[in-house]
Amino acid sequence: MDAIFLQILNGLDKGGAYALIALGLTLVFGTLGVVNFAHGAIFMVGAFCAVTMEKILTLSVKVKDPSVTFFDAYKETPYLELWFGNTGSAIIDWVVPISIVVSIPVMLGLGILMERSLIRYFYKRSHAEQILVTFGLAIVLQELVKTFFGANPIPVSAPDIVAGSAAIGSWIGLGDAVVYPWWRLIYLLFSVVIISAVFSFLNFTTYGMVVRAGMADRETVELLGIDIERRFTIVFGLAAVVAGLAGVMYTPVLPPDYHQGMDFLVLSFVVVVVGGMGSLRGAVAAGFLLGILQSFSSMTEVKSIIPGIDQIIIYLVAVIILLTRPRGLMGRRGVMEN
Amino acid sequence: MSENKIIRNVSRRTVLKGSALTTGAAIIGATAPMHFIRNAYAADSFRGDPGSNKSIVLGFNVPQTGPYADEGADELRAYKLAVKHLNGEGDGGMLNTMKPNNLKGNGILGKKVEFVTGDTQTKSDAARASAKRMIEKDNVAMVTGGSSSGVAVAVQGLCQEMGVIFMAGLTHSNDTTGKDKKRYGFRHFFNAYMSGQALAPVLKDEYGSDRKAYHLTADYTWGWTQEESIKAATENIGWETVNTVRTPVGAGDFSQYITPVLNSGADVLILNHYGKDMVNSLTQAVQFGLKDKMVNGKKFEIVVPLYSRLMAQGAGDAAKGILGTTNWHWSLTDDGSQAFVKSFGQEYGFPPSQAAHTCYVQTLLYANACEMAGTFAPWEVIKQLEGYEFDGMGNGPTLYRAEDHQCFKDVLVVRGKEKPQSNFDLLEVVKHVPRAQVEYPADMFGGELGPYKV
Numbered sequence: 001m002d003a004i005f006l007q008i009l010n011g012l013d014k015g016g017a018y019a020l021i022a023l024g025l026t027l028v029f030g031t032l033g034v035v036n037f038a039h040g041a042i043f044m045v046g047a048f049c050a051v052t053m054e055k056i057l058t059l060s061v062k063v064k065d066p067s068v069t070f071f072d073a074y075k076e077t078p079y080l081e082l083w084f085g086n087t088g089s090a091i092i093d094w095v096v097p098i099s100i101v102v103s104i105p106v107m108l109g110l111g112i113l114m115e116r117s118l119i120r121y122f123y124k125r126s127h128a129e130q131i132l133v134t135f136g137l138a139i140v141l142q143e144l145v146k147t148f149f150g151a152n153p154i155p156v157s158a159p160d161i162v163a164g165s166a167a168i169g170s171w172i173g174l175g176d177a178v179v180y181p182w183w184r185l186i187y188l189l190f191s192v193v194i195i196s197a198v199f200s201f202l203n204f205t206t207y208g209m210v211v212r213a214g215m216a217d218r219e220t221v222e223l224l225g226i227d228i229e230r231r232f233t234i235v236f237g238l239a240a241v242v243a244g245l246a247g248v249m250y251t252p253v254l255p256p257d258y259h260q261g262m263d264f265l266v267l268s269f270v271v272v273v274v275g276g277m278g279s280l281r282g283a284v285a286a287g288f289l290l291g292i293l294q295s296f297s298s299m300t301e302v303k304s305i306i307p308g309i310d311q312i313i314i315y316l317v318a319v320i321i322l323l324t325r326p327r328g329l330m331g332r333r334g335v336m337e338n
Numbered sequence: 339m340s341e342n343k344i345i346r347n348v349s350r351r352t353v354l355k356g357s358a359l360t361t362g363a364a365i366i367g368a369t370a371p372m373h374f375i376r377n378a379y380a381a382d383s384f385r386g387d388p389g390s391n392k393s394i395v396l397g398f399n400v401p402q403t404g405p406y407a408d409e410g411a412d413e414l415r416a417y418k419l420a421v422k423h424l425n426g427e428g429d430g431g432m433l434n435t436m437k438p439n440n441l442k443g444n445g446i447l448g449k450k451v452e453f454v455t456g457d458t459q460t461k462s463d464a465a466r467a468s469a470k471r472m473i474e475k476d477n478v479a480m481v482t483g484g485s486s487s488g489v490a491v492a493v494q495g496l497c498q499e500m501g502v503i504f505m506a507g508l509t510h511s512n513d514t515t516g517k518d519k520k521r522y523g524f525r526h527f528f529n530a531y532m533s534g535q536a537l538a539p540v541l542k543d544e545y546g547s548d549r550k551a552y553h554l555t556a557d558y559t560w561g562w563t564q565e566e567s568i569k570a571a572t573e574n575i576g577w578e579t580v581n582t583v584r585t586p587v588g589a590g591d592f593s594q595y596i597t598p599v600l601n602s603g604a605d606v607l608i609l610n611h612y613g614k615d616m617v618n619s620l621t622q623a624v625q626f627g628l629k630d631k632m633v634n635g636k637k638f639e640i641v642v643p644l645y646s647r648l649m650a651q652g653a654g655d656a657a658k659g660i661l662g663t664t665n666w667h668w669s670l671t672d673d674g675s676q677a678f679v680k681s682f683g684q685e686y687g688f689p690p691s692q693a694a695h696t697c698y699v700q701t702l703l704y705a706n707a708c709e710m711a712g713t714f715a716p717w718e719v720i721k722q723l724e725g726y727e728f729d730g731m732g733n734g735p736t737l738y739r740a741e742d743h744q745c746f747k748d749v750l751v752v753r754g755k756e757k758p759q760s761n762f763d764l765l766e767v768v769k770h771v772p773r774a775q776v777e778y779p780a781d782m783f784g785g786e787l788g789p790y791k792v
Contacts, residue, residue, distance in 0.1 A: 002600075002601050003597070003598055003601055006597040006598075006600065007594060007597060010593045010594045010597055011594075013593070014591060014593070014594075065759065065760040072683075072687070074760070075759070075760050075761075076761065146403075146407070150407070150408050150411075151403070151406070151407030151408050152407075152408040152614070152617075152648060152651070152652050153614055153617045153618065153652045154652070155617075155621065155652060155653065155654035155655075155656075157654065157655070163625075164627060164630070165625070165626060165627035177600060177601060178600070178601075179600065179626065179627050180626075181625040181626055181627070183625065184593070184625070252625075253591070253622070253625075254590055254591060254618055254621075254622075255617055255618065255621060255652060255653075255654075257614060260590075263588065263590050294594065295593075295594040298594035298595055299594075299598065300581060300583060300598060303583075310586075310594070311586050
């Protein structure tokens, strides 16, 4: 029972990350009709916003290290700690929450820049060309990050106050042995909040209503005199913000490296395909569903029956869905069916 | 009249037969000497032969992209430093401490050392393609480098086929000098079996002999052999193995593999992971509170059998207090280590990693073997390396065992430092395990070296 409960939690928090990336992917596909293979790279850039912020906050003065005698080595003490003592240390400790605030305008700007300078020229081109150009863009972003930050993962810590594990078992009567990291619980909550915010924006604001109308019938909306292209540009920026925030929040879970985006991109595309291309609700539902399936398939009991199932389960589900219901679980009729 | 008769009797068919016979005889006559001298010719020629060139080319095949690119960059720094020292530039580094030493600082056999580089991408096929290009296009006399056992085994196989010596970089699988060993392949780095033999007594001293271990293992050749070796070594000291779980390489999020550990009854988690996987699995295991957990009345412990400073750097605070083994560490105070760290530190501003050390040493050992052989002919160089005993290169007295081309030397047991004094001061040496404790019979892991001449 404990193991099942923990795997459900694992699946939900993994699914939260999948859903956030897939949400942006499907939003861009639904509005602009663009298959954006650079979306994983945007997630990675978001994570590196946190890394950059940490580098800025920990800018240090170098003092010669007397413990190294073979050559000149230096110890580093952050300026913030020198100037503000414990307050400076606390600011450094809260680097991830600070990065969330900073990354919103950065990711919005990056998204708009990408859309205006490159993506918009490919709206009327084939999906194959869109994939090629966005994949190329992803490689450029990856290599840029590698040039500046190196190839190894860079650890970024959650604030000390939430660094440990929550005795979640004792909350629900499963005993003290059932614990779960605080930060992963926060991540799960965060993804629910962000997903709700995106849905609220699209469903309960006039701006969102126009965007949805544009998704359904772009020509009619344009005939009404609405500059739908500008709104779609903002939607692209919004998708970048969602992916970027997912990346920032994921840094304490997984030390980011330049290749992280590619690792998530493939999974997220599978999520979008399973959920239904262009379906926002489908992307979210499939994200959580596949996260949970992946977690359960990793259990020893399951692997002893079907060895290696944990490595193929997501793709297996995608194959079954594509064969039996090509438009995905909640996809619009006609999409991907021809 | 008679002449005419003769001419008339020579038919067209006879002329054709005669021509065919003459041509055949001419071909046989011309090629017969080649048949007798063919083997003699091949015996003297070899790939990478610099001939009358004034320089010799070495091939540095390292991961320049991919998850081990930082390790590859450090290997490349070490190779460049080795080339510098071999050519008589810089302070000479370990050329001043190596014993016995036939190197004179004038290149190798009087030829200036040059190099070409390749990118393994930590992928076997890419590494093989890169090595093949170096051998065929750049005419390298020796290939070296790599940060993965999968890559080492693949490139070593290619080098055996092509008759070019491969001085392996960082590879820790028992298979490299076990079932996949090759006559043309040599490994200076230690292996998984040695890690187990060195680590187990320290684990017993630190954590006792009544422990239950849970293994998470990278699902490829290195992970399998390390799991096997560590499992055997810990069971020998009385530990029970609760479970062994294989994880995909590059899994990223290991949470679904870590949560079952919580209720498994295990009180030790052994992470048979390396590089990015180790950084991720260790960080996440600590996030799940395993380091602070009490199980079976004992404090839960995490062990990382193969450790490196670069990995400790990636794992940050999570690495503190974690035990493991390493091939070499920059803080060693012997003459060889100090000479190398000084050269490397002055050149690049930070100390070398264990990968850099093993690559630097491999290059010098190859060069020295050529000097001893008096030729670049690989079969002669191989004979010099086989059974070669040396010292002054950072690991104490070391033997390149002839039977499997595995180096035997002391192994270091290290621990993630609780209070680092500098950015590089991340590991502390807990114990120097003497070579005798990690030795094993040469035929233990099977394999055949293959012929000297290919």
